[in-house]
Amino acid sequence: MTIRIVPKEQLESNYAQKTSVVGHTPLLFLPHIKSLYITRTSRLKQLGKDSPLADYIAFCTQISELQNELVKSMPVKPSTDLRDLIVNVQKQGCAPLSLTNFPLNTLWQSYLDYLIERLLGHNKQIDQAIVELKAKTMQEKQDLATHLLNGEFDQVPKTDSLFIWSALSCYYAQLAAQLPATAEADLGETRQFCPICHSHPTASIVHLGGQASFRYLHCSLCESEWYVPRVKCTNCEESSGVHYYSLDKELAAIKTECCDNCQSYLKIGYQDQDPELEIIADDLASLLLDEETEKAGFAKTGLNPFLLP
Template sequence: MTTTLLQPGQIEAAAGSIPELRLPPADLFLMRARRLEQLAAGHTLGNYLRFVAHLAHAQQKYLDTGLAASLPAPELLAQCREYRMPPLAPAGLARPSGWRDTARHLALAVQDSLPQAGQAALQPVLEGQDAWLEAQAGYLLDGSLHELDAAAAPVIGAALQVHWVHLARQLDSTQVARPEHPSLCPVCGSHPVSSVVRIGGAENGLRYLHCALCSSEWHVVRAKCSNCDNTRGIVYHHLEGGDNGVRAESCPECQTYLKIVLQDKNPQADPVADDLASLALDLLMDETGFVRSGINWYLIQGSV
């Protein structure tokens, strides 16, 4: 089922009143884990959603330990802002020390929640050499998905997320400029997972893209394609009889789609958890010929 979107200007907030950037909250992974547990009940992907919930709980535990990595030097942050560059872009930032140990700890934390085949899939993370883990991280960060160990990727990605969320939380929003490429995260330059329409306060009714790596969010108006800025022919797709709180927004110009999660339908909705739980909508969009413009690191599928 499809629904045509509103036209530009019909749902935008007054100029100057929009919070452009939302940095990740302290309880990010805890809230995500709780939402995944809600979604798992009676879901056909229930076992996998519960596994990811367990992984998110482990991510929160390691985020709460107070990791040692610190931000780049103030002069570099200022230069990035001046030239509208993401200050935490992986290409210009050494991977935080300890991320490989975090990956191994996360794999160990979730191992017992998996069947035997799943436990075997995590052995490369637990036993792999540092060079292998670094290579896998590089494939994930670069979007080289054909070279990635897809079974190990959720844990490797989860470890990277912990460290980049930790870094992003040390920033002040004034240190980050609007991105030169609005389809990419202004904090780290990564692709979004999905977009989310927030409720409450100054953000009420506003759409934000949610970063796959650092979980920062940046504002994009709802009446245009989040991938190419086209404003014509944007269409919503949803599963008939399914959850109308998650829709796929398609663009006829670039032939891509990205999901939009509506918190007014469910205040607990999470842009990562609800995206993962609506895999059937991705299958529908694949049949229509549209290509996904974002990526969910908990389940590697689609293209970026």
């Protein structure tokens, strides 16, 4: 099954025929931009309290707070008609906010400037990275962003990646939130990339109050979530050989879903086990679980915005 993006009104007119696929459970959640960073900030504060990663989590908390300030003080007003982007992808079969369908302009760079200006003073190493990033030309920064969006992480210094991705994500999440889009299930097996922006997921999540059999992949860039069936590898689509690790109890709120077929894993978070679970924050704070899963020979397919490769 593949998730295909369609304009909102089109699905509504076809609703009767689409509901047979997965009942009334939505296939797609676009980000709620007003609460996104507030929820993340408060979860990061909570998780950072007794964590061996407390310093780094505190730094990420500061980024999340700044992202929230950005969406309030410098909201994105798209110059393109967002509906056109969706109509266009119906013909081309790509994601509406992918680079192919929606070329990157330089608006995100004002976000980057805002962020790095306020992140100065954390420590010498970060200050040095910020000074060097500030000295780059607009074109150089645009090239770095394009590398990241194309998944070419080795082309970008690690410290730059964090700041650039945080700015890009804040920009793309606002665009995604404004898309007059919904989704339908289509034939095919392509679901490991975000149907809105074509980035990698961070992890998958089973929502509180949702049907227990439904889980969603959470996008590491635009923060949209799309439906994927349970107990099936999100990387290679195999369902045999999928098993779970957790650090402590059987009913842990966060586990790794490991696949013997492709030797990959992705975290899965269960909000019924912890209603306050916020998937990006919880994925970051459970690094020990990554270490243990990697020791067992599995490689992560998810991408956390705060832990870019």
